[in-house]
Amino acid sequence: MIRLGLLGATGRMGTLITSLIQSEFKSEIEVVAFARKGDSLEPLLSTDVVIDVSLPPVMAQLASLAVKRAKNLPRFVVGSTGWAPEDYAVIESLSQLTPVLVASNFSSGVFALSMILKDYAPLFKKLEYTPVIIERHHCHKKDAPSGTARTLQKSISPQNPDQIQTQSIRAGEVIGDHEVTFFGAGDQITLSHHAQDRSIFARGAIQVAKWLTQAPPQTNKTLGMSDYFESLKTESLGVS
Ligand SMILES: NC(=O)c1ccc[n+]([C@@H]2O[C@H](COP(=O)([O-])OP(=O)(O)OC[C@H]3O[C@@H](n4cnc5c(N)ncnc54)[C@H](OP(=O)(O)O)[C@@H]3O)[C@@H](O)[C@H]2O)c1
Structure with missing residues (x-):
């Protein structure tokens, strides 16, 4: 069972991701941590993978906590958009410690x-x-x-x-x-x-999170949707 943390759980995307997990993925994924505004972000670090659909400064705050901890980190799927360079720097530091996939669009x-x-x-x-x-x-x-x-x-x-x-x-x-x-x-x-339905983004985020839990532990670069789709291509061709 994949233990998922959700940052932005009460928003448009977060709500949809939660209900999609309950309806279609509950045998393989459990949402074990989420943070509302004002909550501590620490519990999100005790998961297998975090999906972020909040705001860049909030995800940057979580990434800073993770970089400080540096060990036993979850993997991160970052979906927030509108990054300022000063917020984004910590995402790159985090990518040196654990697999991080950043996507402006999960479809x-x-x-x-x-x-x-x-x-x-x-x-x-x-x-x-x-x-x-x-x-x-x-x-x-x-x-x-x-x-x-x-x-x-x-x-x-x-x-x-x-x-x-x-x-x-x-x-x-x-x-x-x-x-x-x-x-x-x-x-x-x-x-x-x-986009006719926001669920194309929610489903994409969940699929990418599942895939990321299988990625090698150290990637040393920030991953993107191209890494995910490339791996699907090699899988379907039976290339190892
Ligand atoms: N990659 C993709 O495919 C994709 C698709 C759609 C949207 N997005 C992006 O995903 C993000 C969320 O979109 P949305 O439409 O779901 O927005 P939204 O409805 O405004 O949701 C934002 C979420 O962030 C939470 N949040 C805000 N400040 C916080 C804080 N300080 N601590 C903890 N949580 C906090 C909000 O909690 P409260 O409810 O407590 O304020 C809410 O749950 C945006 O950046 C959007 O551009 C990405």
Whole structure:
């Protein structure tokens, strides 16, 4: 049985992860620790794996506690978005001590979109198309552009991601839409991802957490969704 800690358990994502575990994963995962605002974060460190769906400063606080402890640490799946560089540094330190996977988006569809962009953005650039990202999210979302938009910017332009024009719309209860349009002189090409249900992120987070418990204990680098999907590819090919 995997002993899971959940940071952000009372939020939109946390609530969904808890109910999905109860409905679909209860024979293999048990939520043994969670922290509400004001609670001690220490109990989260006595688990096998922690899923973070809170806020970067809160996860950074937990990571600092873990780095101080340095031994017998759980693994970490970090899903919070909107990281400031000063908060993120401790995540990199934590990755030297225990496997840590950071993902701005746990859905396989967004991963596929970012792979398509990685492959084809150089061609669009050669053909002189200008990429523009438009992302829409619910009015409660705290960060803009979204973490996913930042990931897509990097897929299009790894060297100069900030130069990709990006517009953020925060309105209503939109779960998460990302649209990448390549504007040419006389035409335009649009690739888009539309999340219809938040459970695609919750299920992805749980699957990644399960996978992370099997990862080698020392990875020495922060893992991402590409590491997870690459390992699925080798598994399905029967490569060890
Ligand atoms: N990677 C992905 O696929 C993905 C998908 C969706 C969202 N996200 C990200 O996940 C995060 C959460 O999203 P959400 O929509 O679930 O937000 P939310 O509904 O606002 O939930 C935030 C959670 O963080 C908790 N929290 C805030 N301050 C805290 C503190 N000081 N100590 C302990 N807990 C604290 C909140 O607890 P209280 O209720 O007590 O305030 C709440 O449980 C955001 O960064 C979002 O961008 C990631």
